[in-house]
Amino acid sequence: MSREIVIQPITALAFAPFGDLIDCTGAADKIINQGQCGRYHDRAGLDFGDGHAGLSLFDANPRALPLTLDMVERHPEGSQAFVPMSQHPFLVIVAPDDGGVPGTPLAFRTEPGQAVNYHRGTWHGVLTPLHAPGLFAVLDRIGVGDNLQEHWFTHPYRIVGPAS
């Protein structure tokens, strides 16, 4: 049995229970560098618990749609931010927590130039580019102990919708 999830455009409001949508919409918080740069200041709720911030690069293979979603994961010890290093949309899959297991997932497509930061403990699909290059900067917790909990669905979901 496969259950279908339709991809929707991401909005800050819809994503708010799961994380921060980071982009340059609206006026910059500050104009810097002799007026040559707008600073959209401190836009993510970063949380690294008892660890420290790590900045990594992920070079991920783009995925085709429809996508079979058979697993979501979460990081109980820290937040995780994905910043694309290309001007392509990517797929953001999250799920509410339902007593320690994920509820029905939601699938979002970002706009080019948008990044996301998953709150600590948010159920999410792994990094899912939709176009090459799947190159991302990732800011997440580096520290001791296990910071990864996976949930494999007995019945996978089928993620459908436009890739851009």
Ligand SMILES: NC(=O)N[C@@H](O)C(=O)O
């Ligand atoms: N495992 C890892 O570093 N990446 C995942 O957490 C992911 O969300 O892609």
Ligand code: NI
């Ligand atoms: Ni993750």
